[in-house]
Amino acid sequence: MTIEELTEIASTFLRDNYAMDLDIPIVRNNRLRTVMGRFISAYRGGATRIEIAGFVIEHGDRGIIIDTLYHECIHYALFERGEPNDDGHPHFESELREHSVGSSGINRVGPYIEYTCSDCGKEAQARGRRLLRDYRDRVTFCCGASIEIVGERIYNGTEAV
Structure with a gap:
């Protein structure tokens, strides 16, 4: 999948589920080795980007790539709303379940x-x-x-x- 496709998928997900626009870039990060993706924020400056690991884009099937993307989009949406968005937090985990998105560390x-x-x-x-x-x-x-x-x-x- 291309970054353009991922950006379109993320924009649609955020618009349909959170009534918000994707105002940050999605980038491929080939240095990520232990996580499949991450949402980066500068707490004083706001959200900066969503990164998807290169190994996920190369080896993951379409469903896994999209699940990883949705997971990071939920981090972003909750961050923008000022709600708890840390992995493992009950509010974040309930959002994942509501959208049928996997928790951290469950996919190989x-x-x-x-x-x-x-x-x-x-x-x-x-x-x-x-x-x-x-x-x-x-x-x-x-x-x-x-x-x-x-x-x-x-x-x-x-x-x-």
């Missing part, structure tokens, strides 16, 4: 490294390719044993592709 998108414990064989996954570089220095949570890399899977938010 992008490349994940699969590995096993060399002692007990328990399987696990980790995000980020850095693990491939320095896995010899890592130990598992279960046994404190070394890890063995199994492979890599890319998730689009609903399944491995």
